[in-house]
Amino acid sequence: MAGEVCRWTTQAQALSAFADFTGKTQSASHIKPLHWYVACRLVLEGGFDPDDITPRPPFRVERRSGRPPVLHYDEDRAGGGERTILGGLKTKNVDVVVTRDGIGPVLAVSCKGVTGAFRNLTNRMEETIGECTNLHITYPALVLGYLVLLRANRQAEELLEEVGEAAGTEPEKVLAANDLALTAGGDPVAGIMRFHNALRELVGRRGIRNDVSRYEAIGFGMVEMKPGARGSLLDHYPEDDSVLRIERFFDTLYLRYDERFVTSAPDLASKTRRLEWAADSPALNIAGLDYEGRSVPVAPAQEAES
Template identity: 75%
Template sequence: MPTDLEAKTCQWTNQADALAAFAEFTGKTQSASHIKPLHWYVACRLVVEGGFDPDDIVPRPPFRVQKRSGKAPLLHFDAKLGEGGERTVLGGLKTKNVDVVVTREGIGPVLAVSCKGVTGAFRNLTNRMEETIGECTNLHITYPALVLGYLVLLRANRQVEIALDDGLQAAEELGAAGEGTKTLTANDIAIEEGGDPVKSIVRFHNALRELVGRRGIRDDVSRYEAIGFGLVEMHGEQRSSLFGSFPTEDSPLNLTGFFDTLYARYDERFVVSAPDLSSVTRRHAWNPASPGLQLDGLDYEARLGGTEQ
């Protein structure tokens, strides 16, 4: 069991770890323990794949940068450097605690990701839209150049048919489905018997799709630069993995393009459009020999530079 300090401190976390923590958590969601590992996954990925300096990120990932004149920097893993918390960002209407924030010295917050985890009550999803739109608008009013992402996970609770005349089979199926299955209601079912998502989840996806795609700083402040949407399997051999058929591959909410979109918008605004600041804003490209890239379970490509850069 992790200590109280470890439970609040950013640790090395990959996607599989973050999804498993979300799927297997059985406590009260008010503790945010089901979603904290997703914060850590985002923060770590922004360093390893994104090339952002860990000192610029809250929560601070457990890495250290060794800069060398004329050469690509070395990235080191150091668990003792990890820190927890959220960053308070000044909004146009009110201050807001944001889950993961990259801040550049002398510029302010440049990239942020808000993470949400929904475990049930899916019929009420559309009630979240007001909060989702308000958060985006609030932050973009003060920081129109801020690259803002919204990352949401839902539990893919399935409709499980159990024969009423076979108590033993029922008990076995409930046990295989995992903790919490006995308390599921119709409102908590995400995947119908035929394998399709329920209508409330499709509507939520479609509503979010209208809020994504902000390209320039003069565009609608109520749109996010990127939104990632994922259903996490709760049963069988696929437990703790992503539900494969929704969102579809061509959906703008598909998780595969989430981080690439954030990086593209950041480079456009803070590097390409501001060449005089590029020495400050340019993302790191790590030396391939970096000890910090030898990570168990690394499930994406690190951002690499030449050994002599």
């Protein structure tokens, strides 16, 4: 997928791509569809101009004087790549970035996908903290999100029965390539629970004077690998009250963005305010849309005076 442009991607497609990937993770092909999903959602639901997003989503904005803009699906306008952000310690390529002209990067999301070696998850924390700190040193107002997926690999006996038979794959090879994520009772193994708890301590940054090593939002999801549910999110972990539930991720990003760049900066609001698409925008009816687009009803045209 290297060099490919951003495609219209649903959450289900992004999760399925992550679950079904069998190549080397160094290519990032297992997580690239998640980048595209995030970028597309920031337009449709978030109201960000696709021209301000890297990778550029496949949409086009039709602006009309005195009326809400119309959003069109346009794959010819799509772009790829990552945006390089100047950090306090070094430059960093970030997966999805929203940049405002004259202001700089205002919102960014780093996406990670872990397919195995879960016992080493806590070793990734130094990298996770360092990336956040590095970017916030230079851009303390940057709303930074971290979205991570893990494969919910089952107990060895379940893999032998479910994965090997259903996929027609030799179970021994599957087991050699993936570490255990869930116990026989369906609970996450200790290493994953420690990782969840460590991430929980890194989220919740609300203001620009808060700890620069905290993310504004973190989303943590485990992707089912068993037949019949493969490619869906594990529903019982994280638990419903966890701040890391993916369902809360985007709302938190939008809230922090509005607080910093709209509410707290009224003189810039005309430039920073998120767009509301005309309710009759063709792109809001795109197939597979699994969240509500940000729209405003279009007032009926006034009747001409007789």
